[in-house]
Amino acid sequence: MAEPAGPGDGAQAPSLMQFPMDFPIKIMGVRADTFAEEVSVVLRRHAPDFDPATLEMRPSRLGTYLGLTATIRAVSREQLDALYRELTAHPMVKVVL
Numbered sequence: 472m473a474e475p476a477g478p479g480d481g482a483q484a485p486s487l488m489q490f491p492m493d494f495p496i497k498i499m500g501v502r503a504d505t506f507a508e509e510v511s512v513v514l515r516r517h518a519p520d521f522d523p524a525t526l527e528m529r530p531s532r533l534g535t536y537l538g539l540t541a542t543i544r545a546v547s548r549e550q551l552d553a554l555y556r557e558l559t560a561h562p563m564v565k566v567v568l
Contacts, residue, residue, distance in 0.1 A: 518543035
């Protein structure tokens with residue numbers, strides 16, 4: 472009988488997420504006039520049906536940063552991974568959750 476795949480043997484654990492699904496993403500970055508627009512461009516590249524009008528924005532307590540919440544229609548884990556990679560590499564983005 473074969474042994475179950477373990478964490479060190481290159482096998483991926485099954486995902487608890489079921490696609491497609493609505494998936495909220497929180498993005499924190501510098502407070503600049505173009506921040507929300509630039510993030511929207513990245514979001515639409517990975518989720519073409521994302522509507523920038525639904526982007527929720529909240530400035531930080533001291534007004535230094537801007538928090539964005541975007542809900543996309545996620546279709547795969549690969550889509551989410553690629554989106555997170557691009558967002559975290561963006562020079563204006565500080566944190567992605």
